[in-house]
Amino acid sequence: MEISLALQEAESVPTLDGVPTGRRLEQPSRATTPAEQLAVERAQQGDERAFAELVDRYGQPILSICYASTLDPAEAEDLAQEVFLAAWRGLRGFRGESAFSTWLFALARNRCVDRVRRASVRPRLAVEDHSEGHAAEDADASTRRTALAILAAAASLSLPLRQALLLRDVQGLGYEEIAELQEVPIGTVRSRIAAARAAVAEKADR
Amino acid sequence: MSDHVTDEQLSLLIDGELSLTARAAITSHLNTCPSCAERHDALVGVAVSLRLTGPARWRPAFTAGVLERLAPRRRIDVALPISASFAIAAVALAAFHLTVVTAGLAFAGSMFEGLGQFVPSVVSARPAGTLASLVTIALFGPLLSLRLARWR
Numbered sequence: 001m002e003i004s005l006a007l008q009e010a011e012s013v014p015t016l017d018g019v020p021t022g023r024r025l026e027q028p029s030r031a032t033t034p035a036e037q038l039a040v041e042r043a044q045q046g047d048e049r050a051f052a053e054l055v056d057r058y059g060q061p062i063l064s065i066c067y068a069s070t071l072d073p074a075e076a077e078d079l080a081q082e083v084f085l086a087a088w089r090g091l092r093g094f095r096g097e098s099a100f101s102t103w104l105f106a107l108a109r110n111r112c113v114d115r116v117r118r119a120s121v122r123p124r125l126a127v128e129d130h131s132e133g134h135a136a137e138d139a140d141a142s143t144r145r146t147a148l149a150i151l152a153a154a155a156s157l158s159l160p161l162r163q164a165l166l167l168r169d170v171q172g173l174g175y176e177e178i179a180e181l182q183e184v185p186i187g188t189v190r191s192r193i194a195a196a197r198a199a200v201a202e203k204a205d206r
Numbered sequence: 207m208s209d210h211v212t213d214e215q216l217s218l219l220i221d222g223e224l225s226l227t228a229r230a231a232i233t234s235h236l237n238t239c240p241s242c243a244e245r246h247d248a249l250v251g252v253a254v255s256l257r258l259t260g261p262a263r264w265r266p267a268f269t270a271g272v273l274e275r276l277a278p279r280r281r282i283d284v285a286l287p288i289s290a291s292f293a294i295a296a297v298a299l300a301a302f303h304l305t306v307v308t309a310g311l312a313f314a315g316s317m318f319e320g321l322g323q324f325v326p327s328v329v330s331a332r333p334a335g336t337l338a339s340l341v342t343i344a345l346f347g348p349l350l351s352l353r354l355a356r357w358r
Contacts, residue, residue, distance in 0.1 A: 055269045059269060076258050084272045143258060147259045148259075170259055190217070201251045205248065
């Protein structure tokens with residue numbers, strides 16, 4: 001039997017065993033707007049308030065990729081701040097040959113690689129640090145242990161697979177957003193997520 | 207060509223990324239193939255468990271933290287008019303100077319108490335301390351107040 005694949009646009013918030021699969025954190029449109037262009041130019045001249053606008057705009061996606069790399073909320077916050085500090089210091093070198101988001105995401109990916117090379121990944125549940133309003137609050141101890149075991153299995157994946165999996169399943173990003181963050185074709189994202197899920201399922205089953 | 211659905215197809219099914227036709231075909235296959243159904247359930251288990259861990263969320267305080275790390279000293283935000291900053295500087299200088307001068311004179315008076323007629327008493331020396339304070343304020347007050355006013 002051959003089952004053909006015909007992709008379609010993601011549907012409106014489907015659910016998976018009662019958990020919304022389309023849950024997304026607020027993600028800004030990544031197209032460079034005139035206002036963003038202006039903020040970048042002002043920040044290049046040393047305007048901290050303009051830079052704060054950029055931090056507000058890109059804080060969530062940068063934190064997402066940092067958490068998907070480190071699996072530790074506190075470490076992800078620290079790493080995300082480091083990314084923005086590096087961006088501030090390197091902003092004068094940004095020539096606008098690519099979108100600001102592309103430049104910033106590349107910076108974040110490099111920092112994540114550096115961090116993961118330096119330190120081993122020790123997964124911690126985000127709910128341990130951020131206890132405000134999400135499903136894990138009500139999860140019982142057994143569910144939390146299972147989730148932590150799955151996270152531990154994810155920690156052993158290669159960085160690209162781990163990032164793709166967690167950006168999708170933990171941070172709730174869409175395939176296109178992940179492709180932009182990882183700077184790979186969307187087909188690569190599909191195969192990475194599938195391979196990562198299969199690998200984690202196999203490890204968890206042992 | 208395969209007799210079974212691939213992990214990628216199962217994954218796309220989980221994420222709602224398939225067309226209605228493809229979804230129907232795969233769902234139909236899962237109903238008749240225990241092996242694929244088992245793999246599907248395992249992948250669903252991974253996705254559900256990860257979704258329950260909760261995302262890391264950016265908070266406005268993080269932006270403040272980033273700005274704080276840009277240039278810590280410049281984040282001291284004193285937005286005072288020049289007159290207010292001069293008044294604060296003058297009072298601070300006067301208080302400091304009066305304390306030092308008075309304490310110094312009291313110490314000198316106690317040291318040379320036996321020489322009574324040659325050394326002025328603490329009480330008689332206080333106007334001199336006040337005068338010295340005024341001179342200090344006149345000289346350094348404007349400089350300090352300008353410094354405070356620029357520190358915004």
